[in-house]
Amino acid sequence: MVTKTEETELISLENQVDNGGGGAWEYLCLVRKLKVRRSEKVVKHGLSILNDAKKRSSLGPDDWTLYEQVAVAAMDCQSLGVAKDCIKVLQKRFPESKRVGRLEAMLLEAKGSWQEAEEAYASLLEDNSLDQVIHKRKVALAKAQGNISGAIESLNKYLEIFMADHEAWRELAEIYVSLQMYKQAAFCYEELILSQPTIPLYHLAYADVLYTLGGLENLQNAKKYYASAIDLTGGKNTRALFGICLCSSAIAQLTKGKNREDKEGSQLQSLAAIALEKDYKQRAPGNLPLLTSALRSLTLSP
Amino acid sequence: MGIGVVVGVLGVLILFHAAYSTIQYRGLLKIMEEEFSGPPMNVVLELLLGLVLSMWAGLTVPGNFLSIHPDSEENRIVSLPANLDFMIFNHRGRVFPLEMNVKLKN
DSSP states (O other): OEEHHHHHHHHHHHHHHHTTOSOHHHHHHHHHHHTOOOHHHHHHHHHHHHTOHHHHHHHGGGHHHHHHHHHHHHHHTTOHHHHHHHHHHHHHHOTTOHHHHHHHHHHHHHHTOHHHHHHHHHHHHHHOTTOHHHHHHHHHHHHHTTOHHHHHHHHHHHHHHOTTOHHHHHHHHHHHHHTTOHHHHHHHHHHHHHHOTTOHHHHHHHHHHHHHHOSHHHHHHHHHHHHHHHHHHTTOOHHHHHHHHHHHHHHHHHTTTTTOOOHHHHHHHHHHHHHHHHHHHHHOGGGHHHHHHHHHHHHHOO | OHHHHHHHHHHHHHHHHHHHHHHHHHHHHHHHTOOOOSOOHHHHHHHHHHHHHHHHHHHHTTOOOOOOOTTSTTTOEEEOOOOGGGOOSOSGGGTSOOOOOOOOOO
16 A cells, blocks of 8 residues: 555656656665556666666575566566566576576467466466466466356455455456446455454545446445545545536436435535635645636536 | 663663662561551652653564554555456567567576
8 A cells, every 4th residue: 555655755766766866776666665556667777677687686695576566567568578588597596496497478468378377377377376466477378368157256256255355356347347337346455344344545436436427325325435634644635526516416417306305415515615616725826726616616516 | 772671671670670679668667666657758759750661662672553443544454455366478578579588598
């Protein structure tokens, strides 16, 4: 999970490294720790370390990790030559390693030889049928081939065994959202909120799914989850604030016929609108007129 | 750090001295055959001073406090990690290859 402090640290370090200020190794470590996808920069700065014999030897045994990181990043950038060289070095050092075998299979994947990659993964699974990463790679392989239903099927099978793997739950939720299967996606997000209740982004995603599903009950629940996202972020999440406004106006529209005065709802909406206006005034004063007109159209429409 | 440790040691020493003074006082009481009514003033003062100093040292030496609020800058999660275990390689990066001619030298 990337917190605000870590994000600022990453950005400042990235600027420093890009402008030749040094600290490339620290940057690569941070990228690895935060699991962000900066493949192009990892290849560039990682190679500059690996090609410098003095710098590389100063890393000690950590340089093998760097080889792996650069190899994966190079595959992501389609510089297959670099990836191949890195894997060759690792292969020489660790001839029997499963981890290197996985990298080789990933290289096949990057080349687009799906059949061979699948065979490689299958042979790796024969040795250790409970290797989580390889099971996940197989899901990704199906997804890369465009076989989304196959990916869903194998992901579901995987989740039956490894239920605590929240990354897999998240992947499944995102696949379902991409297929517009919102009910199933909502289930996955419920699972994620249960396993990590303090992460506001899951609350936010769940609320988004509920809002998209529509219907009075779902909208009311969506509003609650937007509110919990605001609670967990201290009101600094703009999307959640907008969500409150949208949900309130949609609920007001649905309950217009029944003259049930929902005072609390309108109060919440105006509070969210005030918070939004304050935030825009501070950070993007140019867009303030856009915001006020959008908010007005929301309150006027019912 | 250095000052904190010195102050902490000083506080503990003062506490020891207070204990020593108390024992001495009780010995004195036995000799004078008086009833124990309460600790002497200097022991009470030493105890209070020792408490304050050791507490200050105990709070400063181990390090700073970390925030437990979910909405503080250190704890507020702004983005989820890229799901790297599920990363796929046939994206638009294939059409825009990296314009870099650096190779791994060995």
